[in-house]
Structure formats: C-alpha cells, structure tokens
Amino acid sequence: MKVAIVGAGLGGLAAACHLAGNGHDVTVVERDPAPGGRAGRWESNGYSFDTGPTVFTMVEFLERTFNAAGASVEDHVTFDRLDPGYRACYADGSELFVRAGREAMTEEIRTVCGAHDAAAFGPFCDWLTELNRVEVPNFIDRNFNTPFDLASSPKAGIELLRLGGFGKLEAKVKTFFDDYRLHRLFSFQALYAGLSPFDALALYGVITYMDTVAGVWAPRGGIHAVATGLAEAAEKAGAQFHYGDPVIRIERRPGSGEVSGVRTAGGQRFEADVVVANPDVPAVYRELLSATPPWRARTGTYSPSCLLWLVGVKGDMPERAVHHNIHFSKEWTVSFDELLKKGTMMTDPSILVSAPSVTDPSCAPAGSNTLYVLEPVPNLDGKVDWSTERVPARDRLAARVAALGYPEVIECEQLIDPLDWDALGMERGTPFAMAHKFARTGPFRAPNIDRKIPGLVLVGSGTVPGVGVPMVLVSGRLAAERAEAMAGAGSRGKAGRSGSASR
Numbered sequence: 447m448k449v450a451i452v453g454a455g456l457g458g459l460a461a462a463c464h465l466a467g468n469g470h471d472v473t474v475v476e477r478d479p480a481p482g483g484r485a486g487r488w489e490s491n492g493y494s495f496d497t498g499p500t501v502f503t504m505v506e507f508l509e510r511t512f513n514a515a516g517a518s519v520e521d522h523v524t525f526d527r528l529d530p531g532y533r534a535c536y537a538d539g540s541e542l543f544v545r546a547g548r549e550a551m552t553e554e555i556r557t558v559c560g561a562h563d564a565a566a567f568g569p570f571c572d573w574l575t576e577l578n579r580v581e582v583p584n585f586i587d588r589n590f591n592t593p594f595d596l597a598s599s600p601k602a603g604i605e606l607l608r609l610g611g612f613g614k615l616e617a618k619v620k621t622f623f624d625d626y627r628l629h630r631l632f633s634f635q636a637l638y639a640g641l642s643p644f645d646a647l648a649l650y651g652v653i654t655y656m657d658t659v660a661g662v663w664a665p666r667g668g669i670h671a672v673a674t675g676l677a678e679a680a681e682k683a684g685a686q687f688h689y690g691d692p693v694i695r696i697e698r699r700p701g702s703g704e705v706s707g708v709r710t711a712g713g714q715r716f717e718a719d720v721v722v723a724n725p726d727v728p729a730v731y732r733e734l735l736s737a738t739p740p741w742r743a744r745t746g747t748y749s750p751s752c753l754l755w756l757v758g759v760k761g762d763m764p765e766r767a768v769h770h771n772i773h774f775s776k777e778w779t780v781s782f783d784e785l786l787k788k789g790t791m792m793t794d795p796s797i798l799v800s801a802p803s804v805t806d807p808s809c810a811p812a813g814s815n816t817l818y819v820l821e822p823v824p825n826l827d828g829k830v831d832w833s834t835e836r837v838p839a840r841d842r843l844a845a846r847v848a849a850l851g852y853p854e855v856i857e858c859e860q861l862i863d864p865l866d867w868d869a870l871g872m873e874r875g876t877p878f879a880m881a882h883k884f885a886r887t888g889p890f891r892a893p894n895i896d897r898k899i900p901g902l903v904l905v906g907s908g909t910v911p912g913v914g915v916p917m918v919l920v921s922g923r924l925a926a927e928r929a930e931a932m933a934g935a936g937s938r939g940k941a942g943r944s945g946s947a948s949r
C-alpha cells in the first residue's frame with residue numbers, strides 16, 4: 447500500500463512508524479524544514495527551547511511506537527525521570543513537591559498537609575490506576591465506528607460507573623483529601639483536556655494518572671528530540687521524508703471521490719492509496735480538500751489557548767525551583783469561570799514556569815537559564831483582542847515571573863499568542879484542539895475516517911483519542927489500523943497487515 451502522510455507532527459510520525467514498520471510504502475510530506483510540528487524547537491543566542499509540549503508522560507506509548515518501527519526508545523532518546531515532577535507553589539507561600547514514587551509522595555504530603563491526607567494518597571493512586579486500566583484499552587486505544595460500539599464494552603462501562611468516573615473530577619478528589627492544595631494539584635490536569643476540574647468528569651482523572659503515577663519524564667534535548675527520534679526510526683523502517691514543502695491539495699479521483707495522492711506547493715505530486723492527514727481537522731477539510739469540515743469538528747467547544755513566553759535569562763534560578771513549577775493563583779473557581787465561561791483573561795492566572803536548564807544546563811549558556819512560561823488564555827472565540835492585548839499581556843506575565851523570583855535579565859525572548867497559533871493553522875487559535883467534553887470524546891470526537899472520502903485517514907489531536915503527546919502517539923496507531931483496514935478491504939490497497947507488502 448502506498449501511503450502519503452501530510453505532516454510530521456508526533457501524530458503523523460507515529461502513523462509513519464506503524465505503517466513503515468509494517469512494510470508499507472510511506473512518504474511523509476512536511477511543510478516545515480524539520481519534524482515535530484507543535485513539538486518544535488527554537489534556538490537563539492545559545493539558548494534552546496521546546497516550543498510546545500514540555501511535560502512528558504507515558505513513556506510506554508512511545509516505546510510501543512518505536513517498537514512498531516523495529517526500534518526502541520533507548521536507541522533514539524534518553525529520558526530522565528523528573529523527581530520532583532513538579533513544584534506546586536500556592537498563593538499563601540506554601541509549596542508541595544510532586545515526588546516520584548508513592549512512598550516519597552506520601553511523606554511529602556504528610557509533611558505539608560498532615561497524616562490524614564498522606565494516608566489517602568495510596569488509595570488515590572489505586573483509584574487512578576484502576577481508571578487507567580479500564581479506560582486505555584476500552585475507550586482510548588481503540589477505533590470506534592459508531593457510538594453504539596460503546597455497547598461492545600458494557601463491562602468497562604459498569605467498571606467506570608463503579609469507580610465513580612461519571613461524577614465530577616474535583617468532587618472525587620475531595621473524597622480522598624481534605625487539603626485544598628491537593629484538590630488543585632490532582633485536578634488541574636483537566637485543563638490539559640480543555641476543561642475545568644469542576645465540570646470535568648472524574649474519568650478524566652486518567653490524565654492525573656499519567657503525571658502522578660506514570661511519572662513526568664524529561665527527554666534530553668527536549669520533547670523535540672522525541673520527534674527527531676521518531677523520524678529517524680520511521681526513516682530506518684523505510685519511510686521517506688520530504689521537508690519544507692507544504693501540501694496544497696489532497697487529490698481525489700473524479701467519480702469515486704477516493705483520494706489518489708497529494709500535491710505540494712513546490713510542484714511535487716505523491717501518489718497514494720491512502721492519505722493520512724496530520725494538520726488540525728478543520729484545516730485538512732478547508733485548505734486541502736476545499737470541503738466543509740465534519741460536524742463534530744465544527745461544533746463543540748474548542749479548548750482554551752495559551753500565551754507562551756520563551757525567555758533566555760542571565761542569572762540563577764530561585765533556590766527551590768525545579769524543572770516544572772506551577773504557580774497556582776489565589777483565585778480558583780473565578781479564574782476558570784473567566785477563562786472558560788466569560789472568555790476573558792484570568793485576573794489572577796495560574797501559570798507554568800518550566801526551566802529545562804535546571805535538568806539540562808546545555809540548553810542555556812553558563813550562568814543563564816531557559817524559561818518557558820505558559821499562561822492559559824481564551825481562544826479566538828473569546829473576548830480578547832490580541833492585536834491590542836499582546837504587549838500588555840506579555841508585560842504582566844514578565845512582571846509576575848520577576849516577582850516570583852526568576853532571573854530578570856533577558857537575553858532573548860519569543861512570545862506566541864492565539865493569533866500566532868491561528869496563523870499556524872490551529873483552529874480557533876488554540877494549540878489544544880477540541881475540548882474533551884464528553885460529547886467530543888471517544889466515539890463522539892471527530893472520527894479518523896470519513897466514509898464520503900475513501901482513502902482519507904486523520905491523525906493527531908483533533909481526532910481520536912485526543913490531545914496531548916500520549917494521545918497523539920495512540921492516534922498514530924489508530925490511523926495505521928484504519929489505513930490497513932482500507933487496504934485489507936481490497937478495493938484500494940496493495941498490502942495489509944497479513945498481505946504482501948508493496949515495497
């Protein structure tokens with residue numbers, strides 16, 4: 447089977463690993479000069495920064511992706527487990543370190559929050575582990591053809607019900623812990639899915655599982671190194687890469703409407719039985735197919751966006767700073783209301799300050815540090831005018847970061863706001879895709895195939911299973927499974943998992 451993959455983001459790369467590893471004839475066409483997409487890299491004045499994801503979890507999904515290409519993680523990327531995974535800082539000046547391992551974290555909770563909450567940590571981890579055990583195979587790592595497919599796993603649904611998965615996340619966390627700091631620490635992850643902890647269903651505790659139990663990892667060279675590693679592995683398995691040339695059209699056969707290949711701005715044409723498309727779903731339809739995006743990608747709520755300030759600073763970090771530092775706001779409910787309901791900036795935002803130079807001094811000159819500062823902000827459906835708000839928002843963020851004790855002598859900086867994300871083709875100016883409300887999760891999310899466009903497969907955060915590095919790695923496997931099923935159906939493909947490969 448000949449496959450053209452549009453985009454070398456982590457989703458496209460994962461699909462390439464699975465498909466090339468299975469002997470298919472794969473060409474990846476990427477508009478940028480390098481792989482990674484959102485997992486990009488910016489270098490300036492001796493500083494280097496990840497420009498997208500920084501918190502890496504679920505190394506096993508990455509291992510599986512490398513294995514599909516006949517490789518393994520350690521051949522391509524070196525990981526360090528971060529301990530602490532996070533430093534959580536609260537407005538009253540207190541701090542909690544998220545320690546690797548149950549015993550160490552139990553002790554941390556005992557010291558900061560007391561014996562009752564320390565005793566609850568083990569049962570909480572057991573609950574998260576159960577959620578993960580039930581959800582991954584039944585609802586995340588599988589393709590759905592229709593919502594009725596949910597009925598094929600009634601036992602899993604009943605188990606989720608038993609685990610309280612259909613209650614609210616924050617309320618569930620409160621059943622374990624008394625201290626408000628732990629309520630925040632173990633429920634803020636809902637925001638990764640575009641939701642507030644008060645509205646998110648408890649089943650999204652699976653994201654809390656990922657960083658709290660599975661752990662936070664730092665790839666050397668940043669998360670961008672994961673992308674380059676996957677590209678190397680896919681290439682070794684036989685995939686070809688064509689960089690620096692955007693696809694301008696997914697071509698279809700007259701009459702049947704089947705895809706037949708892709709055409710690039712540089713005038714190249716790559717013939718294909720199956721096209722796997724990695725850009726955001728609305729961009730694939732509007733820009734590459736001149737078609738209306740599917741209903742499930744047009745309707746629903748897109749996640750909030752973020753203001754990302756990358757800054758190279760001279761000077762030492764505050765004494766207790768670690769790789770990932772979350773500075774929780776004093777306000778909590780009000781902040782989520784502002785961000786998610788009113789569509790305004792949060793008056794008292796929580797922010798993430800990652801400092802990869804703490805772990806890997808080679809990403810900043812001697813005596814200096816890299817800061818990656820992320821503030822959640824409304825997407826372009828909100829009420830913020832970024833043409834006027836950009837500079838004041840940057841200045842407020844800079845003042846906050848300085849007040850928190852981070853170095854202030856700036857040697858290089860880059861600010862990315864929702865208009866910048868929009869210009870990169872990200873729907874509604876958010877890099878976090880469609881929010882994971884229940885009605886846009888699993889079989890209700892924009893599907894990865896379109897029966898009206900045979901041969902088209904979608905991959906990445908806009909489709910199933912969803913947003914975040916672990917999820918888009920899974921989406922690559924699900925896309926490969928779809929592509930092979932198309933080949934197996936006989937009308938289009940030349941090879942399938944059990945058929946003879948065309949290379």
Ligand SMILES: Cc1cc2nc3c(=O)[nH]c(=O)nc-3n(C[C@H](O)[C@H](O)[C@H](O)COP(=O)(O)OP(=O)(O)OC[C@H]3O[C@@H](n4cnc5c(N)ncnc54)[C@H](O)[C@@H]3O)c2cc1C
Nearest residue numbers: 453455456457477483484499500501693877906907914915
């Ligand atoms: C600031 C930020 C922070 C984040 N933090 C985290 C985090 O800490 N942990 C986590 O797990 N996730 C995080 N995420 C989310 C995670 O990065 C994404 O969910 C994931 O990387 C999306 O991968 P993708 O393959 O779906 O999309 P992309 O990476 O966007 O891939 C799409 C690819 O298609 C290419 N492309 C687009 N149009 C064309 C065209 N016409 N022709 C050819 N190529 C094209 C693009 O250049 C790109 O390479 C973060 C994202 C951002 C931006």
